[in-house]
Amino acid sequence: MSSATRLRPPRNWLDQRVMAWWRAQIGVLTAVVVVPLLILGLLIAPARAWFLIPAAVLAVVGLVGILLLPPWWFRIHRWEVTDQAVYTRGGVLWQVWRVAPMSRIQTVDTMRGPLQRAFGLSTVTVTTASSAGAVKIEGLDHEQAADLAEELTRITHDTPGDAT
Amino acid sequence: MSDTGPADPAFDHAAAAPAPDSVATTTPTAGDEPGWLALHRDTVKVTGVWVFILALGGAIPTTIGIGSGTSYGTALAWVVPAVVLVVLVSAIADYVRWRHSRYRVTPTRMEQHKGMVFTTKRSLGRERIRTVDLSADPVQRVFGLVKVSIGTGEQVEAGGPGQSPQTIVLDPVHRDEGERLRALLLDRAPVAADGTEPDVRVLARWDPGWLRFAPLSFWTLALAGIAVGGLFQVLNWFGRESLPIDTTRDIVEDIGATQTLVLFAVVFVLVGAVATLALTLEAWWAYRLEREPGGTLRVRRGLLTTRSVSIEEQRVRGVEIVEPLGVRSAGAARVDVVTTGLRTDPKSEASTLLPAAPMTVAASVAAAVAGVRPGGRLRRHPVAARTRRLRWALAADVVLAAAVVWLTVASPVRDFWAVVLTVLAAACCVALVLLAGDAYRSLGHDLDGDYLVARKGSLRRATVYLQRNGIIGWRLSQSVFQRRAGLLTLTATTAAGARRYSVVDADEHEVLDFGAEAVPGLLDPFLVRDAPVAAEPEQAAFRER
Numbered sequence: 001m002s003s004a005t006r007l008r009p010p011r012n013w014l015d016q017r018v019m020a021w022w023r024a025q026i027g028v029l030t031a032v033v034v035v036p037l038l039i040l041g042l043l044i045a046p047a048r049a050w051f052l053i054p055a056a057v058l059a060v061v062g063l064v065g066i067l068l069l070p071p072w073w074f075r076i077h078r079w080e081v082t083d084q085a086v087y088t089r090g091g092v093l094w095q096v097w098r099v100a101p102m103s104r105i106q107t108v109d110t111m112r113g114p115l116q117r118a119f120g121l122s123t124v125t126v127t128t129a130s131s132a133g134a135v136k137i138e139g140l141d142h143e144q145a146a147d148l149a150e151e152l153t154r155i156t157h158d159t160p161g162d163a164t
Numbered sequence: 165m166s167d168t169g170p171a172d173p174a175f176d177h178a179a180a181a182p183a184p185d186s187v188a189t190t191t192p193t194a195g196d197e198p199g200w201l202a203l204h205r206d207t208v209k210v211t212g213v214w215v216f217i218l219a220l221g222g223a224i225p226t227t228i229g230i231g232s233g234t235s236y237g238t239a240l241a242w243v244v245p246a247v248v249l250v251v252l253v254s255a256i257a258d259y260v261r262w263r264h265s266r267y268r269v270t271p272t273r274m275e276q277h278k279g280m281v282f283t284t285k286r287s288l289g290r291e292r293i294r295t296v297d298l299s300a301d302p303v304q305r306v307f308g309l310v311k312v313s314i315g316t317g318e319q320v321e322a323g324g325p326g327q328s329p330q331t332i333v334l335d336p337v338h339r340d341e342g343e344r345l346r347a348l349l350l351d352r353a354p355v356a357a358d359g360t361e362p363d364v365r366v367l368a369r370w371d372p373g374w375l376r377f378a379p380l381s382f383w384t385l386a387l388a389g390i391a392v393g394g395l396f397q398v399l400n401w402f403g404r405e406s407l408p409i410d411t412t413r414d415i416v417e418d419i420g421a422t423q424t425l426v427l428f429a430v431v432f433v434l435v436g437a438v439a440t441l442a443l444t445l446e447a448w449w450a451y452r453l454e455r456e457p458g459g460t461l462r463v464r465r466g467l468l469t470t471r472s473v474s475i476e477e478q479r480v481r482g483v484e485i486v487e488p489l490g491v492r493s494a495g496a497a498r499v500d501v502v503t504t505g506l507r508t509d510p511k512s513e514a515s516t517l518l519p520a521a522p523m524t525v526a527a528s529v530a531a532a533v534a535g536v537r538p539g540g541r542l543r544r545h546p547v548a549a550r551t552r553r554l555r556w557a558l559a560a561d562v563v564l565a566a567a568v569v570w571l572t573v574a575s576p577v578r579d580f581w582a583v584v585l586t587v588l589a590a591a592c593c594v595a596l597v598l599l600a601g602d603a604y605r606s607l608g609h610d611l612d613g614d615y616l617v618a619r620k621g622s623l624r625r626a627t628v629y630l631q632r633n634g635i636i637g638w639r640l641s642q643s644v645f646q647r648r649a650g651l652l653t654l655t656a657t658t659a660a661g662a663r664r665y666s667v668v669d670a671d672e673h674e675v676l677d678f679g680a681e682a683v684p685g686l687l688d689p690f691l692v693r694d695a696p697v698a699a700e701p702e703q704a705a706f707r708e709r
Contacts, residue, residue: 004694005676007640080690087690095647097640101686104636129504132664133637133657 007097010080010087018077018139019070021119026069028115030062079137081148083155086126086135098135102159104128108152110145124148199268200277204338206307211258212251213303219247267334269348274314276332286332292316294479294505296346297514298472300339305470309336312345316505350474351458363457367532368518368525370451370465377520378444379437380490382623387443388436421580448519453529461501461533463517473514479504481634481660482615483517483534485526487625497526501533502630502661515661536615536629542608543678548649549669550604557600561593599623609654609667609678616656616682618667628665634658635683642672654679 034055041051073092080087086100109125116122122145126135140148223243231239265278275287295315304310316330337345399407416424449467456462461475482502491497499518518529527538568589572582603622610617612629619627639655646652652672655664667675680687 004673005680006673006692006694007676007690008692010690082689084689085686091641094641094643097690098637099639099686099690100637128636128657129659130636130657130663132639132655135637 007089010078010089012079014074014077014079014137014139015121015141015144017119017121017141019074021116021121021139022070022073023066024115024119026062026065030058030065034059034062077139081152081155086137086152088135088137090136098133100126100128100133100135102152102155104133105152105156108149108156110149112142122146124152126152199270200266201268201341203262203265203267203334204307204309204336204341205262206309207262207336208255208259210303210307210309210336212255214301215254216247216251219250223247267332269345274332274349276334288314288316288330288332290349292330293349294476296349296474298342298346298470299466300336300470302468304336305468308339310339310342310470311335312337312342314345314349346472346474350460350476351456365455366452367455367461368451368453368521368529370448371521371525374448374496374519374521375441375444377491377494377496378440380494380496381440381488381520382490383440383443384433384436384490386436387439388432391435391439392432425584444519451519453517455532461517475501475503475517476505479660480533480631481658482628482630483530483536484629484661485530485538485627487627489623489625491520492625495523496520497523499526499529499533500661502628502634502658502665504660530629534615534629534631536612536617538627538629540610540612542610542617542619543674545604545607545609545669546649546651546671548651549607550601552645552649552651552669553600553603554597557596560596564589564592564596607668607670609670609675611678611682616665618656618665620666620668628661630656630658630660630665632682634660635686638679638683638687639664640676640679646672652676656682 037051037055037058041048041055044051069092076089076092076095078089084102086098086102086105088098090096090098105126106129107125107127109127111123111125112121113123116139120142121139122142124137124140124145126137128134137145137148223246227236227239227243229239230242260280261278264280264283265276267274267276269275269290272290273287274290274293275285277283277285293314293316295313297313297315298310299313300310312334314332314334334342334345396405396408399405412424415427419427446467446469448465450470451463451465454462454464455477459477461477461480463471463473463475465471480501480503484500484502485497486500487497498516498520500515501517503515517533518526521529523539530536530538568585571585599622603620606619606621606625608617608619611632614632615629616632616635617627617629619625635656635658637657639657641653641655642651646669650672651669652675653666653668654670654675655666657664667678670678676687676691680691
């Protein structure tokens, strides 16, 4: 092979607001750990240092994560839909590309979690007959997601195939 | 019990044998509606016998327990009525179940009604039925009965949770009725209606010599471990936990510590070997793999409990040749089928087409079922893949060595055990490095006609032959370490078997071309091919000159 074949990144970015959503997620996750530690530290005087120092360290880690991770993730997470397939890129340390052909798509779902709803975001999930083959696009604008789901449903209806 | 025992099966069999077709009509019908059939009434006797056997298992120790305290007469006076009561109650319960279970086969559907208080009505479209499996436990075999499981093979997840399972179980019907249902429900286009034996081709047949591969499985150690655990449990019941320790001390005094250790290891392996031999014998005796004219593969096997599994060839998406390390060292392999719609999970024995058998047999079965040519050379993976595996092995070695050092130096482990631990750890370290090399040699991928071939694994080396048009998506993944080493893992997703099959740690450029070639058109739009590297302009220049 004289030429080097590479995967090109999918064409579309997620909605900008996804970074705020990720920040909120990291914030919630950090708070779930840090807040109980803080309360314990304030209540149990003799072991105060044992609770407050880890709490402070975790809080700093969480803050750094909130500042640095979302922009990094945003650059990696991409998606694309062609007439033939759905193509996504995700993951950070373990990058994952997924391709699902239109002719094999069984269902197209849009989902909005409570936190996502606060940021006006949706998740589009495309499933095939393989339980290992689901493709998720997390963090699209609500209307954009609805349009995409509609378009996907239309294309899969027009594409012949028995989905297995 | 004795009056229902041996006389009946002979009678039933004699009555049924001459006219198999009449079975359906002579089976008592339940209710007034036409076409509804009942299960076989002997199920009450089968249940009675099973409960009686189980009750005996509990009754004998109880009798001894009570009898040793008082007298055996008193003990029997308590135990016998209890056993009779338990058997009677379960037989009556089974009678009620039998009374309220019926089924029928209409031209389009297979239907079942069951239950007295909460009635269940289940109806499967006949065109959707994919599996009709028969099995018979030893008691059912004595009565000439079989359990029939009829399934559509659809995933529960496809219809969402809470959907009723797409299976109908008839437990039990007469053996001939089971065969009739199997032929009726699986064969879309019935062959010869005149009752002649259809043209069945036997693809593989049981060879008792294959038993020699059984003790090489990992089950040998697992079963021996279970046996030891069971022994301690039983001793615990009898309040004799210290017995094994005392016995061990006596043996050590007699023959020395090292010899005792070796002796115990040998006994351990022997117990496991006998157990795996017995289990394999029971599960695979009289094994036969057949291809039936309706496009069905049929696996029949079993010594005490007989099983028959049917696999519709239309749904077969490939085969997997599995060589666990021990079995592989003897030049043997197992063949699993990769298919959609098998009721059970892919790890269970239901998907096994051929038990551990010589590689030539495995290759011929794979060839007969899927038309592949096993044994060919596969494309190798980059050396970086070996470096990764060696690095893992060395990391594990370091952890192991640290643990041993800590145990021998920092904790009061006695000299003898320190030596044993060190020797074992050293052996493990060497084994890990060897396994890493072996795992690298196992890696390979290629195309074989309509199939994608991927091989990996050392302790469980598996070569999957996956139909290229059975691939319904790609998943490519690359960790930070893989990126630095120029490796990529390509996973084909499919509706069959394990749902995903991977080409692990392949060259990051080559495997993309491979994926694009395996399923034309799917990956291509997302690939970019860098401008040909330096070699080609030079060639052009050479040509000009």
